[in-house]
Amino acid sequence: DVKVTQSSRYLVKRTGEKVFLECVQDMDHENMFWYRQDPGLGLRLIYFSYDVKMKEKGDIPEGYSVSREKKERFSLILESASTNQTSMYLCASSSPDRETQYFGPGTRLLVL
């Protein structure tokens, strides 16, 4: 079974803090994704990566950056957290020959 883990289930941060969200997958998948999920808006793609050190912007990259130094690990960085970044953050991975993605349990981030 594919396993995608995220470093925290719940996080509370202050406005202006730098926040790191970590994601690790154990299936040797090339592709990894970061989404945020908000009520009524569904999942929106922030960034994705199709190889180590490669990244592409998704639909809502503003205020975020990412890092992929190793194949199994994909980090999402909030450079200066703001209250409108309070959300559920979901990481996913997939192999390049399949469109199906496998998700982690999510991190609920509250920015005060």
Added chain:
Amino acid sequence: QKEVEQDPGPLSVPEGAIVSLNCTYSNSAFQYFMWYRQYSRKGPELLMYTYSSGNKEDGRFTAQVDKSSKYISLFIRDSQPSDSATYLCAMSDTGRRALTFGSGTRLQVQP
């Protein structure tokens, strides 16, 4: 207008009912269609995957794709309280690795 439209619900049905969940989309390039189930405070899990048009059945679940109408459906037979969750449709075209999601339909199956 969103690329993928999905009624948010909630949809409440009695146990044993047949459930129909639907999505419409506007991008004719979409070729791959998925349904994910998401329990409260959990990540989405893949339920069904379909390529192009047609039907696919897996146990109590049937996925249908009608590309001519840009309409996909998920049917759940003999629904159970454990089916209570949010159901997300997702789709992609051949040139984009990322998925486009509907906003999800919340389903409640009453015992």
